[in-house]
Amino acid sequence: MAQIDLPFPQVLMFLLNEPIREAARRSVLCWLATVDADGQPNVSPQEVWALVDDEHVVVAHIASPVSARNIALQPQVCLSFVDVFVQKGFKLKGFAHEVRAADPAFTRWAAPLQAMVGQRFVIQSVLLIRVTSVSPIMAPSYRFYPHETTEASQVASALCTYGVQAPKKSG
Numbered sequence: 001m002a003q004i005d006l007p008f009p010q011v012l013m014f015l016l017n018e019p020i021r022e023a024a025r026r027s028v029l030c031w032l033a034t035v036d037a038d039g040q041p042n043v044s045p046q047e048v049w050a051l052v053d054d055e056h057v058v059v060a061h062i063a064s065p066v067s068a069r070n071i072a073l074q075p076q077v078c079l080s081f082v083d084v085f086v087q088k089g090f091k092l093k094g095f096a097h098e099v100r101a102a103d104p105a106f107t108r109w110a111a112p113l114q115a116m117v118g119q120r121f122v123i124q125s126v127l128l129i130r131v132t133s134v135s136p137i138m139a140p141s142y143r144f145y146p147h148e149t150t151e152a153s154q155v156a157s158a159l160c161t162y163g164v165q166a167p168k169k170s171g
Helices: 018-025 065-073 106-117 140-144 151-162
Strands: 030-035 041-046 049-051 056-061 076-083 088-100 125-138
Touching (some): 018 049, 018 076, 018 088, 030 065, 049 106, 056 065, 056 088, 056 106, 065 088, 065 125, 076 125, 088 106, 106 125
Antiparallel strands (some): 030 041, 049 056, 056 125, 076 088, 088 125
């Protein structure tokens, strides 16, 4: 069977390297998956989150009581994010714990999140994830139609599908 070179950056060296950071910057939301004491999954969209170093992600606990409760019981989590136009992203697996406002480490971990939200949201606590594995996510078209699927074609398709118009150039 012939090997197909997929149009995706290599994930090497540091877990949260520059290609992953760039993909995260282009993603508006991420989805945090947790599991409760009975093994039931919970997926929660997260608007305020950041990659803070080569192995940690912070998520603002603004309105995620189920995620926080599940993490206290079962620390294994999965956080996924995708650029909806390019239709590529990453799945990060790891272990999480809640850092509450009274914890001396809170200020350090909350700082990038506070910078994002200012006074708009109250960050109740920080869900701190130590990433242990990273996997790429991509639309099936990249795999099944590698010779005709490009990032440009995916963006064009998404713009059409979502009814989004590219901004007009001024000047």
